Amino acid sequence: MIRILSIFLLSFTLAAYTPFVHAASPDTLRVDVTETSRAQGQFFTVRATATRSAPSLWFMERTYTMFLQPDSSWKAMVPVENLTKPGTYALLVRTTTGEKKIPVRVNPNNRKIQYITLDPSKKGLRATEIEKMRVKTALLTESPDKLYSGVFLRPAPGRTSSLFGLKRSYNGRPVESYHKGIDISAPQGTPVKSTADGRVVLCGTVREGFQVHGNTVIIDHGQGLTSIYMHLNTISAIEGSPVRKGEVIGTVGHTGISTAPHLHWGTYLYGISVDPQLFEGRQY
Numbered sequence: 555m556i557r558i559l560s561i562f563l564l565s566f567t568l569a570a571y572t573p574f575v576h577a578a579s580p581d582t583l584r585v586d587v588t589e590t591s592r593a594q595g596q597f598f599t600v601r602a603t604a605t606r607s608a609p610s611l612w613f614m615e616r617t618y619t620m621f622l623q624p625d626s627s628w629k630a631m632v633p634v635e636n637l638t639k640p641g642t643y644a645l646l647v648r649t650t651t652g653e654k655k656i657p658v659r660v661n662p663n664n665r666k667i668q669y670i671t672l673d674p675s676k677k678g679l680r681a682t683e684i685e686k687m688r689v690k691t692a693l694l695t696e697s698p699d700k701l702y703s704g705v706f707l708r709p710a711p712g713r714t715s716s717l718f719g720l721k722r723s724y725n726g727r728p729v730e731s732y733h734k735g736i737d738i739s740a741p742q743g744t745p746v747k748s749t750a751d752g753r754v755v756l757c758g759t760v761r762e763g764f765q766v767h768g769n770t771v772i773i774d775h776g777q778g779l780t781s782i783y784m785h786l787n788t789i790s791a792i793e794g795s796p797v798r799k800g801e802v803i804g805t806v807g808h809t810g811i812s813t814a815p816h817l818h819w820g821t822y823l824y825g826i827s828v829d830p831q832l833f834e835g836r837q838y
């Protein structure tokens with residue numbers, strides 16, 4: 555009886571393992587995209603499994619790093635630049651053993667065009683080379699570790715006075731720029747908090763040449779995601795230091811090109827701005 559039982563148990567055990575033995579080859583690439591239809595200024599979340607080495611990901615003639623996740627999959631949040639022409643495009647994921655092409659749709663976000671007439675006397679209010687270079691470099695940070703977790707916080711209380719993505723035409727010329735964040739209206743001195751855990755990669759001040767951005771903090775959240783906080787009155791963050799979600803990094807002000815105290819908050823993926831409202835109160 556004991557013998558019969560042990561044979562039964564043995565065959566049961568073998569049966570339980572069988573599916574793993576006959577599973578698809580570990581090199582059979584699988585690619586999932588959470589939503590295949592997104593609007594301008596949003597992003598596609600792409601995940602690749604069953605590949606040991608980092609896959610290469612292409613979208614709109616640009617390559618994006620895919621980052622290794624704790625479950626051995628590879629992930630990238632691929633931004634759709636706000637001025638991308640609506641239409642059908644493809645996400646291409648390639649490994650040494652195969653490739654997958656996923657058709658995706660980019661829809662218009664219907665954000666209004668603001669027609670701005672620039673006073674010739676304001677032509678001097680241009681970003682300095684130092685602020686352009688330092689901001690660009692910081693926003694392009696791609697550190698391999700995912701530093702953020704849980705839901706993203708709104709960095710300051712207050713009314714959203716300007717949305718992300720409003721397109722701008724200057725002096726009747728075609729649209730060539732847009733609002734790369736949201737504006738939160740708040741009194742001067744209101745504490746500004748980091749939206750998520752990360753590392754401070756830039757603290758720039760008016761004194762250092764940040765004429766347009768004003769006093770600015772940029773935080774790297776890892777895996778291609780960064781956030782920017784502009785026009786600050788004071789900065790308490792320290793460049794190079796780690797920062798926790800909800801930690802005060804400065805206060806609301808109106809330094810740089812700003813007419814009234816407000817926080818300009820932006821979120822970037824691989825250096826391309828995406829709508830911060832996609833992050834607030836959500837997790838990825």
Ligand SMILES: [Zn+2]
Nearest residue numbers: 735736737818
């Ligand atoms: Zn703004």
